[in-house]
């Protein structure tokens with residue numbers, strides 16, 4: 163469902179982010195990308211939904227090139243992709259529900275959503291999404307009143323409300339304590355199983371990767387140095 167064909171990314175200042183990456187990720191996979199800071203994990207993830215442009219090669223999603231997509235077809239592909247960030251990227255002063263509803267923006271005309279007008283079924287969808295990550299009772303709290311782990315669950319709910327088919331999580335637990343880390347990873351894994359959402363998670367700890375992933379991709383200096391089942395992943399790689 164996600165395919166990298168000879169993908170390279172060189173930043174404008176000449177830094178090589180990715181070097182000739184070839185990868186296929188199947189529908190419903192739960193893949194963890196591991197590597198040290200600066201290895202290229204974030205560059206790889208951000209290339210998938212074109213948060214930035216690659217400089218060579220092509221990325222296909224369900225057989226369609228997101229690299230070549232323009233205008234509406236790009237928006238349509240992006241709508242299927244939910245992003246989760248280390249710092250949650252919530253609108254702090256808005257309610258949890260409003261934050262989750264922002265996942266619905268791509269389904270409506272901009273003017274209605276700017277005015278905050280979402281149909282009733284969107285609100286139900288948002289509440290169901292919050293329920294799935296066990297945080298529905300916080301729907302009317304302000305986002306910044308929640309703990310880090312709770313905020314990350316809200317951002318997962320936002321991806322669910324978006325009806326994303328793919329979730330890209332860039333170091334989603336990097337700022338969380340060990341217990342909360344597990345809760346967030348458990349949520350991601352459960353959603354992957356229950357809804358079949360293809361999930362790619364960047365982590366810098368191999369032990370967490372071992373525990374959760376069915377497939378681990380190790381990267382170093384922008385290159386894939388390991389790709390295989392979790393049992394075979396070692397620290398050296």
Ligand code: ADP
Nearest residue numbers: 173175177199200204205208247248249332333
């Ligand atoms: P994040 O870690 O939140 O994903 P960025 O994607 O902005 O943050 O940066 C990732 C890495 O790239 C960091 O190590 C940062 O120092 C480096 N970086 C970011 N912007 C530049 C730049 N313009 N030139 C060189 N290195 C950069």
Ligand code: ADP
Nearest residue numbers: 173177178179198199200201202203204205206
């Ligand atoms: P990771 O997510 O594994 O920490 P990144 O993908 O953020 O690694 O970074 C890969 C390489 O690209 C690093 O050398 C980093 O400094 C560089 N880099 C990241 N963002 C930028 C940028 N905006 N401009 C220049 N170099 C960057």
